[in-house]
Amino acid sequence: MWQLFQFPLCPFSRKVRLLLGEKGVGYDLVRESPWLRRDEFLDMNPAGQTPVVAGEGGITLIHSQAICEYFEETCPRPPMIVGSATERAEIRRLVALFDETVHNEVVAPLMSERMLKRIVLRTSPDAKALREAMKIANTHLDYVDWLLDHRRWLAGAVLSLADLAAAAQISVADYLGGIDWRGHERTKEWYAALKSRPSFRPLLSERMEIVTPPPHYDKVDF
Amino acid sequence: MWQLFQFPLCPFSRKVRLLLGEKGVGYDLVRESPWLRRDEFLDMNPAGQTPVVAGEGGITLIHSQAICEYFEETCPRPPMIVGSATERAEIRRLVALFDETVHNEVVAPLMSERMLKRIVLRTSPDAKALREAMKIANTHLDYVDWLLDHRRWLAGAVLSLADLAAAAQISVADYLGGIDWRGHERTKEWYAALKSRPSFRPLLSERMEIVTPPPHYDKVDF
Ligand SMILES: N[C@@H](CCC(=O)N[C@@H](CS)C(=O)NCC(=O)O)C(=O)O
Ligand SMILES: N[C@@H](CCC(=O)N[C@@H](CS)C(=O)NCC(=O)O)C(=O)O
Numbered sequence: 001m002w003q004l005f006q007f008p009l010c011p012f013s014r015k016v017r018l019l020l021g022e023k024g025v026g027y028d029l030v031r032e033s034p035w036l037r038r039d040e041f042l043d044m045n046p047a048g049q050t051p052v053v054a055g056e057g058g059i060t061l062i063h064s065q066a067i068c069e070y071f072e073e074t075c076p077r078p079p080m081i082v083g084s085a086t087e088r089a090e091i092r093r094l095v096a097l098f099d100e101t102v103h104n105e106v107v108a109p110l111m112s113e114r115m116l117k118r119i120v121l122r123t124s125p126d127a128k129a130l131r132e133a134m135k136i137a138n139t140h141l142d143y144v145d146w147l148l149d150h151r152r153w154l155a156g157a158v159l160s161l162a163d164l165a166a167a168a169q170i171s172v173a174d175y176l177g178g179i180d181w182r183g184h185e186r187t188k189e190w191y192a193a194l195k196s197r198p199s200f201r202p203l204l205s206e207r208m209e210i211v212t213p214p215p216h217y218d219k220v221d222f
Numbered sequence: 223m224w225q226l227f228q229f230p231l232c233p234f235s236r237k238v239r240l241l242l243g244e245k246g247v248g249y250d251l252v253r254e255s256p257w258l259r260r261d262e263f264l265d266m267n268p269a270g271q272t273p274v275v276a277g278e279g280g281i282t283l284i285h286s287q288a289i290c291e292y293f294e295e296t297c298p299r300p301p302m303i304v305g306s307a308t309e310r311a312e313i314r315r316l317v318a319l320f321d322e323t324v325h326n327e328v329v330a331p332l333m334s335e336r337m338l339k340r341i342v343l344r345t346s347p348d349a350k351a352l353r354e355a356m357k358i359a360n361t362h363l364d365y366v367d368w369l370l371d372h373r374r375w376l377a378g379a380v381l382s383l384a385d386l387a388a389a390a391q392i393s394v395a396d397y398l399g400g401i402d403w404r405g406h407e408r409t410k411e412w413y414a415a416l417k418s419r420p421s422f423r424p425l426l427s428e429r430m431e432i433v434t435p436p437p438h439y440d441k442v443d444f
Binding site for chain 1: 268269281283284285287288289291292295296307308310311312314315318319323365
C-alpha cells in the first residue's frame with residue numbers, strides 16, 4: 001500500500017489525493033508537518049516538503065507534479081492528463097498556474113497568516129496581507145469564470161488534472177475563509193460538481209487542529 | 223518554425239532551449255522582457271511570464287515544464303525524461319528542485335538584485351540579499367556534488383532534463399557572479415561537460431544589455 005505524507009491543509013497533497021481518488025489507487029495517510037523539519041522526513045525528501053509518496057520496494061516519489069505524472073503513467077485509467085499533446089500542454093499550463101501563481105499569491109499568504117501564525121508562531125495575522133490575498137483571489141476566480149464560459153471543464157471538454165489542481169488550491173483558500181463566492185456563479189457550479197465527487201468527500205471532512213473552516217466549507221450546496 | 227519568447231537571462235527559457243537543442247528542434251528567438259508587461263504578450267500568456275513557444279496553426283505553449291513535456295511527447299528522440307516511471311519521477315523531482323527551490327532561493331534574488339535593479343529600477347543591489355543567495359547557492363552545489371558522487375549525471379546514468387534544468391539555473395547564477403566554484407570539483411566537471419555541448423554554446427555567447435558576466439562565464443575550461 002502506498003503511504004502519502006501530508007497534512008490536511010497542504011494543497012499539493014490534496015491535488016495528489018484527488019488524482020489517486022479518481023484513479024482508484026489506495027493509500028494510507030501519514031501525518032507530516034513540514035514546519036517541524038523532522039530528521040526522518042528530511043532524509044526522505046531533502047527539500048523538506050509535502051507531499052511525499054512512499055511505496056513498496058523502497059520507491060519514494062517527491063513533488064506533487066512528479067507524483068501525478070508517475071500515477072498518470074502507471075495507472076493510466078481514467079486519464080487525467082488527457083488528449084493530444086497540445087491539450088496536455090494546456091492542462092499542464094493550468095496546473096502550474098494554480099500550483100505556482102494562485103498558490104504564491106493567494107493560498108500561501110492565507111496559510112501563513114491563518115494557519116502557521118496560529119499553530120506555530122502564535123501571533124496574530126496581518127490584516128493587510130489577508131485583504132491583498134483575498135483581492136487577488138477574486139481576480140483569479142474571474143479568470144476561472146471566463147474559462148468556464150468557454151469550456152465545460154477548466155482545460156476543455158473533460159475533467160482533467162487542471163480541475164483537480166484548481167480545486168485543491170481553492171479548497172484550502174476556502175477552508176481559510178479566503179474566498180468570497182459572490183459574483184462567481186460559474187465557478188461555484190463547477191466547484192459544487194467537484195465537491196460532490198467521491199474523490200473529494202474525504203478531504204472535505206478532515207479538519208486541521210485549532211483552525212476551523214467557515215460553515216459553508218464542506219457543503220455541496222453553498 | 224517555432225518562436226520562443228524569452229530574454230537572455232531567463233533560466234526557464236534556457237531550460238527549454240537546451241531541450242530543443244538536444245532534440246534538434248529549430249526555433250526563432252523573440253526577445254520579450256516580461257517586466258514591461260506588453261499587452262500583446264499578456265494576451266498570449268495571461269500569467270505574463272516567459273518562456274512562451276508559439277507555433278504554426280496558432281499553437282501557444284506556456285510554462286517551461288509544460289513546453290518540455292510537449293516536446294518530449296512530440297519529438298521523443300533523444301529522450302530527456304528517460305527511463306522507467308520511477309526514473310522519470312526522479313528526473314521530474316530534480317527539475318522541480320532547480321526550477322522552484324534553487325530558483326527562488328538563489329537565482330531569483332540574483333536576478334532581482336543584479337539585473338532588474340540595474341536595468342529597470344536603476345537602484346543599487348542589496349548586499350545582504352546577495353550574500354545570502356550566494357551562501358544558499360553553495361549548499362545547493364554541495365548537494366549536486368553529492369549526487370554526482372553517486373551518479374554519472376544528476377538523475378542517473380544518462381543525461382536528462384534534470385541536468386538541463388540544473389545547468390539553466392546555474393548558468394544564470396554564474397552570469398550574475400553568484401557562483402563560487404571553489405570546492406565543487408565534481409559539479410565543475412559536470413558543468414564543463416554540459417558547457418561544451420552544442421546545445422549550450424549559443425546560450426553562453428549571448429549577452430544581456432548593461433549586465434556583464436565574469437570572464438570565466440563562457441569558458442569551458444574555468
Ligand atoms: N511545488 C511543490 C510544493 C510543495 C510545498 O510547497 N509544500 C509545502 C506544504 S503545502 C511545504 O512542505 N512547505 C514547507 C517548506 O517549504 O519548508 C509540490 O508541488 O510538491
Ligand atoms: N515556473 C515558470 C516560471 C516562469 C518565470 O518565472 N519567468 C520569469 C522570467 S525568468 C518571468 O516571466 N517573470 C515575470 C513575472 O513573473 O511577472 C516556468 O517554468 O515557466
